[in-house]
Amino acid sequence: xxxxxxxxxxxxxxxxxxxxFFKLLGWAVxxxxxxxxxxxxxxxxxxxxxxTAWERNVVRLASTEQRAAELxxxxxxxxxxxxxxxxxxxxxxxRMQFANAQLWGRSSKLCLNSVTNHAYAGNGQEISSDxxxxxxxxxxxxxxxxxxxxxxxxxxxxxxFTDASFSPExxxxxxxxxxxxxxxxxxxxxxxxCKLGLDALEVLGYxxxxxxxxxxxxxxxxxxxxxxxxxxxxxxxxxYVDNNATRDVAIAGKARTQPGLNLVTELLRLExxxxxxxxxxxxxxxxxxxxxxxxxxxxxxxxxxAPMDLVVIxxxxxxxxxKACG
Numbered sequence: 001x002x003x004x005x006x007x008x009x010x011x012x013x014x015x016x017x018x019x020x021f022f023k024l025l026g027w028a029v030x031x032x033x034x035x036x037x038x039x040x041x042x043x044x045x046x047x048x049x050x051x052t053a054w055e056r057n058v059v060r061l062a063s064t065e066q067r068a069a070e071l072x073x074x075x076x077x078x079x080x081x082x083x084x085x086x087x088x089x090x091x092x093x094x095r096m097q098f099a100n101a102q103l104w105g106r107s108s109k110l111c112l113n114s115v116t117n118h119a120y121a122g123n124g125q126e127i128s129s130d131x132x133x134x135x136x137x138x139x140x141x142x143x144x145x146x147x148x149x150x151x152x153x154x155x156x157x158x159x160x161f162t163d164a165s166f167s168p169e170x171x172x173x174x175x176x177x178x179x180x181x182x183x184x185x186x187x188x189x190x191x192x193x194c195k196l197g198l199d200a201l202e203v204l205g206y207x208x209x210x211x212x213x214x215x216x217x218x219x220x221x222x223x224x225x226x227x228x229x230x231x232x233x234x235x236x237x238x239x240y241v242d243n244n245a246t247r248d249v250a251i252a253g254k255a256r257t258q259p260g261l262n263l264v265t266e267l268l269r270l271e272x273x274x275x276x277x278x279x280x281x282x283x284x285x286x287x288x289x290x291x292x293x294x295x296x297x298x299x300x301x302x303x304x305x306a307p308m309d310l311v312v313i314x315x316x317x318x319x320x321x322x323k324a325c326g
Contacts (some may be wrong), residue, residue, distance in 0.1 A: 058149075156183070159183075181232075188289075203259065223311065
């Protein structure tokens with residue numbers, strides 16, 4: 001497939017030029033589905049390219065309906081059979097990998113890793129419950145068919161700093177969340193600072209667990225992504241967290257225990273919804289601009305933090321979703 005772009009006024013002359021060029025090479029142009037007139041939406045190599053929003057600086061890429069339907073049907077067959085041989089697993093992974101390039105979010109990539117692990121683990125053909133879960137997840141991504149969007153904002157990354165504090169002995173502020181959003185020039189754009197109540201801490205596992213700092217740090221990250229969806233949409237985002245376990249779980253996209261697993265599942269869903277390419281890194285407390293807000297100290301902020309009531313409402317909504325994930 002050879003894709004050619006042209007302005008509206010150039011279409012006729014460009015089409016003649018391309019036709020003559022192929023003739024000079026001795027190549028015959030396929031008729032029917034391949035030899036099509038210029039259009040704002042077209043297909044090439046199993047990918048549908050949508051230029052209808054070109055004037056708004058948006059290009060959309062998606063798998064064709066036929067290819068997505070074929071792959072979805074294959075996954076259904078595997079789920080019904082409950083078995084997957086090594087050759088079939090590698091073949092399925094290849095087809096999933098191609099489709100994954102046109103899907104938003106990291107959920108589908110984790111599905112690829114699960115299929116690869118099944119192929120090389122040497123545990124037989126029977127598929128595990130973990131693989132079943134990931135195949136169902138990949139299928140849902142295919143059915144959703146959300147195109148990958150390319151925009152100029154990809155050149156303007158955002159920086160999200162989040163932090164959590166946990167001091168149950170302090171009655172006034174037993175646990176707090178803080179977050180600060182900066183643009184690609186390092187200018188503070190927004191911030192939040194809120195206190196978690198006992199009901200929220202119970203969802204995170206306290207007092208059964210003596211500390212829930214890991215869960216609180218992960219929740220702070222979720223809150224930042226949720227309240228700043230519009231600012232983060234279709235942008236790369238570097239997320240700085242002040243906890244190694246939170247960083248590792250966010251990168252891996254999975255956790256071994258609850259509610260960590262539900263929290264990271266919601267994180268992946270948010271990445272997909274907001275359409276961001278996230279990079280997770282650890283920042284020391286002394287360099288974390290969100291450290292103060294997590295402890296009810298906003299003196300170092302250059303922007304007014306979001307109203308605490310609104311942030312608390314967002315926290316409650318997220319915790320309801322996290323509980324539902326289980």
